[in-house]
Amino acid sequence: MSSATISTTRAAPPPTARPAAVGPVSAAELGATWRPECPVPPAELRLVEVDHLGFDGGMHRGQLVVHEDIVDDVIAIFADLTRLRYPIEKMRTVQNYPGAQDELSMRDNNTSAFNCRPLGDGWSWHAYGRAIDVNPLVNPYISSDGDLQPATASVYLDRTRDDVGMLRADSPAVRVFTDRGWRWGGAWRDPIDYQHFELP
Numbered sequence: 703m704s705s706a707t708i709s710t711t712r713a714a715p716p717p718t719a720r721p722a723a724v725g726p727v728s729a730a731e732l733g734a735t736w737r738p739e740c741p742v743p744p745a746e747l748r749l750v751e752v753d754h755l756g757f758d759g760g761m762h763r764g765q766l767v768v769h770e771d772i773v774d775d776v777i778a779i780f781a782d783l784t785r786l787r788y789p790i791e792k793m794r795t796v797q798n799y800p801g802a803q804d805e806l807s808m809r810d811n812n813t814s815a816f817n818c819r820p821l822g823d824g825w826s827w828h829a830y831g832r833a834i835d836v837n838p839l840v841n842p843y844i845s846s847d848g849d850l851q852p853a854t855a856s857v858y859l860d861r862t863r864d865d866v867g868m869l870r871a872d873s874p875a876v877r878v879f880t881d882r883g884w885r886w887g888g889a890w891r892d893p894i895d896y897q898h899f900e901l902p
């Protein structure tokens with residue numbers, strides 16, 4: 703292949719992301735995602751704004767609430783995802799959905815982090831701001847007893863599909879998290895949680 707051909711088929715340069723912004727978040731701003739019995743207080747959480755590539759190919763400003771201890775990691779992760787041109791459909795905090803219902807956020811393919819959600823007798827890592835769900839409609843949660851989340855995601859249980867944002871074991875976007883020590887739910891056996899990354 704000639705160099706001229708290569709130059710015309712080369713991918714567009716990575717889009718430029720604006721610097722991230724980090725700020726405090728109050729109980730009022732956390733809305734229904736937080737309540738007094740939650741395991742971390744609002745003072746330990748931060749609102750992080752990062753640019754990300756959208757499904758439309760443009761850059762968008764997204765918001766995540768995460769624990770203060772992992773803010774730098776999260777900023778670096780989303781910068782890497784942008785460099786890799788991994789697209790995220792939307793990134794809004796879950797209090798934008800009625801009752802902060804995770805099901806509604808997932809059906810909307812919304813990427814999110816903090817939400818004070820119980821898990822068994824304890825709390826999900828989302829309740830500590832130490833877990834992120836990425837493009838959750840195309841990357842659903844499924845347990846061996848058939849609990850599918852979101853419930854509208856059955857078509858995406860076929861992991862041979864090639865939908866935008868779909869995460870697989872060999873996806874560079876997965877490596878961005880796991881190379882930093884995050885655990886990926888897509889590697890679990892039961893449940894399998896393709897959307898889920900956590901850093902306990």
Ligand SMILES: [Zn+2]
Nearest residue numbers: 833834835898
């Ligand atoms: Zn999750």
